[in-house]
Amino acid sequence: MRKLNLLYIIPCVILMSCGGGDSGNETPIIPPPPPVPSPLQAxxxxxxxxxxxxxxxxxxxxxxxxxxxxxxxxxxxxxxxxxxxxxxxxxxxxxxxxxxxxxxxxxxxxxxxxxxxxxxxxxxxxxxxxxxxxxQGPGIENYAPFPAEAVFPKRGANLTSTNTVKLQWNGGDIDEDIVSYTLLFDTVETPVIELGTGPDNFMDVTVSPGQTYYWQVITFDSQGNSSNSEIFSFRINS
Known part of the structure; x- marks a missing residue:
């Protein structure tokens, strides 16, 4: 018998890579700028x-x-x-x-x-x-006191329900001759009711829940000069 010589052809597979590995066109990541530091107090x-x-x-x-x-x-x-x-x-x-x-x-x-x-x-x-x-003003030998500042309650404060509040304020005078304070206290925006005059910078007042109160302090010095504070307000919560 004639022998047949069989030829086996093995295909050659050529692998080609795609161009995805090229990173030359990538957009660079820019880090955010550092935060601006906050200014400090003068x-x-x-x-x-x-x-x-x-x-x-x-x-x-x-x-x-x-x-x-x-x-x-x-x-x-x-x-x-x-x-x-x-x-x-x-x-x-x-x-x-x-x-x-x-x-x-x-x-x-x-x-x-x-x-x-x-x-x-x-x-x-x-x-x-x-x-x-x-x-400085011309010919002034004694200055009026500075208008008093509210210490408690602060302007516009909301206080928990209570029947009594101790109003407190600070006064100042470059001549250092304050002699008394007069407290005006009311439920209207321009208080007219005088609760008293004295040397202390505090006074207890009677209040009611759910009500807004307005108060003002008049400061007097030994020379008869005076100054009116701003009108302060606070509310008593129900």
Whole structure:
């Protein structure tokens, strides 16, 4: 018999890779920028707290220009000077890129002021302490007291149900001659009922749940000068 020679053909398989491994077109991942640090509190320098400001430039009989100063605070780009006339409660705001600002004021008038530190790229701010001063006036030998500040309750406070509240306040005078306080207390927005006059900076008052109360303090000094505080309010919850 004739032998058949069988030829076995083994196919050759060629594996080809696709181009997916090329990372040259990938978008690089950019890390987010670091957060902007919050500004820190500025320290007030001048005008000094509870003092008479005598270092202004006199413009006329009624006005003088005062150079407000404070220490630079960290992480701060700009400062906002907030100033309030304590006789009229009118406020102004001045923006400064440095740690000083010249502001024209009425003479012989009490003011309070504070500085807010701000930084670009963040809404966070920092507020300094609040200082008070009297801007020197012509021929004034004794100044009226500063308007009293509420200590308790704070303005707009909501208190738990009670029948008695001890009102407390702080008074100040650059001449240090406060002699008495008169307390006005009422359920109307402009209180007219006098609860008494005396040297103490506190007084117990009778209240009712569910009622809003308004109070004001008149401060007197030994020379007969006086000042009226803002009208404070609080509510007793039911």
């Amino acid at each position: 320290t007030l320098v001048f005008p000094e707290n509870n003092k008479e400001c005598t270092e202004g430039i006199v413009e006329n009989d009624t006005q003088s220009t005062v150079n407000f100063q404070w220490n630079n605070s960290e992480n701060t780009d700009t400062y906002e000077v907030n100033l309030k006339n304590l006789n009229t409660n009118n406020s102004i705001r001045i923006t400064s890129n440095s740690n000083a600002a010249q502001i024209t004021l009425s003479r012989g008038v009490p003011y309070e002021w504070f500085v807010i530190s701000k930084a670009n790229g963040t809404n966070q701010t920092a507020q300094s302490e609040v200082w008070k001063f009297y801007n």
